[in-house]
Amino acid sequence: MAYKFLIFDLDDTLMSFQKAEEVALDKTMEVFFEEDLRSQARKAYHPISKSLWQALEDGRLDSPGNINNLRFKKLLETMPHRGHYKDAAQFFWQVLGEQRHLMEGVEELLPNLHGSYHLSILTNGIKKIQHRRIESSILEGVFTLINNSETLGVSKPDPRIFSLHLEQLGNPSKEEVLMIGDSLKSDMAGAKAAGIPCCWYNWQKSPLPSQNPPDYHIHHWREFIPLLNSSL
Numbered sequence: 001m002a003y004k005f006l007i008f009d010l011d012d013t014l015m016s017f018q019k020a021e022e023v024a025l026d027k028t029m030e031v032f033f034e035e036d037l038r039s040q041a042r043k044a045y046h047p048i049s050k051s052l053w054q055a056l057e058d059g060r061l062d063s064p065g066n067i068n069n070l071r072f073k074k075l076l077e078t079m080p081h082r083g084h085y086k087d088a089a090q091f092f093w094q095v096l097g098e099q100r101h102l103m104e105g106v107e108e109l110l111p112n113l114h115g116s117y118h119l120s121i122l123t124n125g126i127k128k129i130q131h132r133r134i135e136s137s138i139l140e141g142v143f144t145l146i147n148n149s150e151t152l153g154v155s156k157p158d159p160r161i162f163s164l165h166l167e168q169l170g171n172p173s174k175e176e177v178l179m180i181g182d183s184l185k186s187d188m189a190g191a192k193a194a195g196i197p198c199c200w201y202n203w204q205k206s207p208l209p210s211q212n213p214p215d216y217h218i219h220h221w222r223e224f225i226p227l228l229n230s231s232l
C-alpha cells in the first residue's frame with residue numbers, strides 16, 4: 001500500500017525532547033537551587049516528571065497542561081530551594097520552549113517528504129511549548145496539521161485522539177495512513193488500536209516486542225525513505 005498521510009510524533013521522534021529538557025533543567029537548577037543541591041534536585045526531577053507523564057498515558061491525569069506546575073510543586077517540596085514552584089515551572093517552560101534540537105537525520109529527511117506526502121504531527125505535549133518549539137524551526141511550514149493532546153482533550157494511546165486527527169485530515173482511508181513515533185505504547189499501540197499502520201522509530205535500538213510488534217521499525221531516519229518506497 002502506498003502511504004499518503006504520514007503522522008509523526010514530535011518528542012524524541014522529530015525533535016529531541018531529551019536535549020531540550022536537559023538544557024531547561026540545567027538552567028532552572030541554577031536559578032532555583034544552591035549549587036550543592038543541584039545534582040540532587042536534577043536526579044529527583046526525572047522520576048517525578050516520568051510518573052506524571054505515565055499518569056497521563058494511563059488516564060489518571062486529564063491534561064498535560066497541569067504536569068509542569070505539578071512536577072515543580074512536588075520537586076520543590078522535597079528539598080530546600082529559592083523562589084516559588086510556579087516561578088520555577090514557568091522558567092523551565094520558557095527555556096524548554098526555546099530549544100529546537102532535531103533528531104539526527106530529520107533535517108535531511110523532511111525535504112524528501114515535503115510535497116510528496118501529507119505531513120502532520122500528533123503529540124502528547126503541552127500546546128504552548130510544542131508550538132513555540134516548532135515555530136522558527138525547520139519543521140514550520142512543512143506540516144499541514146499539528147495537533148496536541150491538550151487541544152484535542154484526549155491523549156495517545158487513546159484511539160479517539162487518532163480518530164479526531166484523521167477527521168481533521170479529511171478522513172482518509174486508514175490504509176493510506178502511517179503513524180511514526182518512538183513510543184511503543186503511545187504511538188504504536190495507540191495507532192494499532194485505531195486501525196492505523198505504524199512504524200516504530202526505534203532510535204534507542206531497544207529489542208522488538210514479541211507480542212503485537214509494530215508493522216515497521218527503523219533505527220535511523222535514513223532508513224525511512226527506502227521503507228516508504230518498498231511499501232509501494
Ligand SMILES: [Mg+2]
Nearest residue numbers: 009011012182
Ligand atoms: Mg515521543
